[in-house]
Amino acid sequence: MSTANIAIIGAGPAGLTLARLLQRKGIPVTVYEGEADRHTRNQGGSLDLHPKYGQKALSEAGLLNEFRKIARPEGECIKLVDKDGNVLADENVDGNRRPADDTDKPEVDRTALRDLLLDSVEPDTVQWGRRVDHIDSAANGTHDVHFTNGTAATGITLLVGADGAFSKVRPLVTDVEPYYSGITMITQWVMEAPTKKPWLDKYVGAGSLMMFDEGRLVICQRQSGDAVRTYASLRKPLSWSKECGIDWNDGAAVRKALVDEYYSDCGEDIKRVLAECDDDAHLDMRHLYMLPIGLTWPSKPNVTLLGDAAHLMTPFGGVGVNAAMADSLGLAKALIAQKTNLHTQEGISRAIEAYEQDMFPRAEVFAKRTYDGLEHHFRATGGQEWAEKFGGKKS
Ligand SMILES: Cc1cc2nc3c(=O)[nH]c(=O)nc-3n(C[C@H](O)[C@H](O)[C@H](O)COP(=O)(O)OP(=O)(O)OC[C@H]3O[C@@H](n4cnc5c(N)ncnc54)[C@H](O)[C@@H]3O)c2cc1C
Structure with a gap:
């Protein structure tokens, strides 16, 4: 039985989590990443992983214990001040922390999370320096991906766009742009x-x-x-x-x-x-x-999107990476359920449909929460509103 030729574009949290989850179940996959190597770019600030999403994906990937070693639970502490600098609430003060069931969203540095995921995939899974230039689609539904360095990956039977905000894969499923x-x-x-x-x-x-x-x-x-x-x-x-x-x-x-x-x-x-x-x-x-809240597209047989490529949002809900890793888990489960049929277009199509039906409503909830966060964070009463939620404890 020939296997599927699965290509993931983008070695961010979404692409790497999916690669790890599939490899654990014996499904081969290659990740094509535009950056030259893992050290090329500082990956930015920290992210908080939620139990039901980011942490759940890591748990299924067998990485939760390793994650706990690099996570910073103390990073959840919030101090709120108003524009004049008056302290509205301060969780650094003993006894002021929110109840434990509101938390368990430890912060992790992006670089540390990426290293954890990179070290978990099989050697040579990630092909560095492969920035997508354009994609040709054949009549039989397969894709040839051409990279800016002149190389190409051909005959791809499942193309997964995990290539972030300005995805080059997205135009294969929708004309909508951020x-x-x-x-x-x-x-x-x-x-x-x-x-x-x-x-x-x-x-x-x-x-x-x-x-x-x-x-x-x-x-x-x-x-x-x-x-x-x-x-x-x-x-x-x-x-x-x-x-x-x-x-x-x-x-x-x-x-x-x-x-x-x-x-x-x-x-x-x-x-x-x-x-x-x-x-x-x-x-x-x-x-x-950002992408429009509630963006969907009619399912396509050999291509889908994960993470920011599918539902780019601003950071004001603190949920983007959680939405991305929930996608990885959802697509991995859908593909694993079709494992014996992945050599057929029908098997891949069924997996994509199952994943997208689950992903679209979940992403919409995350996107709405993020938009509410944006509105909240940029209004004069935003700090006071949050302080009341926290009990307004200052000292
Ligand atoms: C300032 C800021 C703060 C944030 N804070 C939080 C937070 O606290 N909590 C939270 O949950 N989320 C947060 N987010 C959102 C979070 O960073 C994203 O949702 C998350 O990184 C999405 O992961 P991803 O894998 O889908 O995309 P990305 O992390 O963007 O990864 C995409 C990968 O694809 C590669 N790539 C891009 N184009 C190409 C190409 N043409 N060819 C090949 N490779 C390509 C990129 O180099 C990158 O490695 C924040 C975002 C920002 C901007």
């Missing part, structure tokens, strides 16, 4: 915070410090290795980043603009946070995009 969410995010870091910026280190606490306000927010997140990452996000038109006159390559100029202009009426502590995250090697300005 649109600008209205939010521009400026990310700054400081390394070795305890020694270099002791005030900031103490002020942020063990997890996340958050300030929500009308049309703007500041979120600071502790990372492993004593780093602190600060996201200043503004509700602005797409053209603002070009028209505002800020030189995004000049860290000092960016910080000055934030402190003197966009957050000038905030309390001194908020401004100090923005000023102290000054490791310019990691400065980043990005426009946040």
Whole structure:
């Protein structure tokens, strides 16, 4: 019996989790990743994995114990302040933590999670430096994927797009494209915070410090290795980043603009946070995009999408990676259920349909929650609303 030729595009959390789950059940798979190797790009800030989604996928992948070793439960601690810097709630203080059943969503650094997944797949599963350029589809439903380095993967009987926000696989299933969410995010870091910026280190606490306000927010997140990452996000038109006159390559100029202009009426502590995250090697300005909430498409026989490629959302629900890994588990289960039929187009089609019927409504719930999060985080009363949910404990 010939087997399916399964290609996953993208070695992010979604693609790697799927690869691991399939390999554990003896289903061969290759992952094609655009980056040159695992060290090419800093994978960014931390993610919280929820018991029913990210952690469940890791459990089925036999990786939950390893995950617990790299997870940071203390990273769940939230400190809320208002725009003047008044503390609204602070879980760093003993006795102020939410009840345990609200939590168990430990933070993990993205790089650590990716390393865990990369080390769990068979050697040479990930083909690095294979950025998709275009895809040709044959009349029999198979796909030939052409990479920007001139190579190609041919005769693919199941193509899985796990290639993130601007997926090259997505156009095979839908014409819908991501649109600008209205939010521009400026990310700054400081390394070795305890020694270099002791005030900031103490002020942020063990997890996340958050300030929500009308049309703007500041979120600071502790990372492993004593780093602190600060996201200043503004509700602005797409053209603002070009028209505002800020030189995004000049860290000092960016910080000055934030402190003197966009957050000038905030309390001194908020401004100090923005000023102290000054490791310019990691400065980043990005426009946040999203796909329409509830996006679906008629199932196609030999191609499907996972994670951000299927349902890109902003980070304001803190659920994107959980949605992605739930997809991986769902597709893996659907394929494993058809294992003996995967050499046929019918077997693959049935698996795709079963996966998508389950994925579409789940993604819609996540996307709605995220949109509500966006609205909440950018209104003046957002901090107070959350503080009340937490019991408003300050000290
Ligand atoms: C600032 C920020 C904070 C976030 N915080 C959280 C959080 O706290 N909790 C949470 O659950 N989610 C969070 N998210 C969302 C989360 O990061 C994503 O939902 C998650 O990474 C999606 O995983 P993925 O595997 O689908 O896509 P990605 O992580 O984007 O991985 C896609 C992979 O595909 C590769 N690729 C892309 N294009 C190509 C191509 N043409 N050819 C080959 N390879 C390609 C990329 O290099 C990458 O390795 C956050 C997102 C952002 C932007």
